[in-house]
C-alpha cells in the first residue's frame with residue numbers, strides 16, 4: 560500500500576513544469592471518458608488490432624493502437640507493417656476538435672489551436688504492470704504540440720528536460736480525465752510513465768488498467 564499516491568502527491572504543483580508543458584486535471588467529464596472507452600473498443604476490432612511494438616528486440620509492456628498513421632520505432636507508415644499490413648483507421652474529426660480545444664485552453668494561443676491538425680493518434684493501453692521508459696516524441700517533423708488524454712487508472716508520469724533522461728524532471732499523477740499538453744520549448748522533452756496504480760480509475764468505466772491517447776502532427780504529406 561505504501562506506493563499508492565497520497566492525497567498530497569495527487570496535488571503535485573503544476574508550476575514545477577517547464578515552459579510549454581501544461582496539466583489540467585479532470586478535463587474530460589465521466590460521460591466523455593465513457594464514450595471514449597466505447598470508441599476504443601470499436602477501434603480495437605480492427606482492421607489493425609492493438610499490438611505491442613518491439614523496441615531493440617523487446618516488446619513494449621503497453622499495447623498500442625494507431626489512428627491516422629501507424630507508428631513503428633523511428634517511422635510512421637500508412638499500413639501496419641509490423642502487425643498485419645492492414646491500413647489503419649483515420650483520426651476521427653471529434654478527436655481533432657478535442658485536440659484544438661486542448662491547445663486553445665492550455666496555451667491561450669488561438670492561432671496555434673486553429674492550425675492544429677493532428678494526423679496521428681497513438682492509443683496506449685497499460686495493463687497493471689505496464690510502464691513506458693523515458694523517451695522523446697521525436698519521430699514527427701512538425702513542432703506542433705502533443706496532446707495527451709488519460710482515462711482509467713492513475714499513473715505516475717515523469718516529465719523531464721530536452722537533453723537527458725535524468726534530472727531535472729517533474730513527477731506528476733495523471734488521473735482519469737486529465738489532459739497534458741507539451742509543445743513550444745517543451746515539445747522534445749523526455750517523458751515516461753514510471754508506474755500505474757491498479758484499481759484507481761472510476762469504478763464504472765468499462766476498461767481495466769489505463770488508456771492514454773496522444774495526438775500529434777507528423778508533418779508528413781498525404
Ligand SMILES: O=C(O)CCC(=O)C(=O)O
Nearest residue numbers: 681683696707752771773
Ligand atoms: O501514457 C502516457 O501518458 C504517455 C505516452 C507517451 O509518452 C507516448 O505515447 O509517446
Ligand SMILES: [Fe+2]
Nearest residue numbers: 694695696750
Ligand atoms: Fe511520448
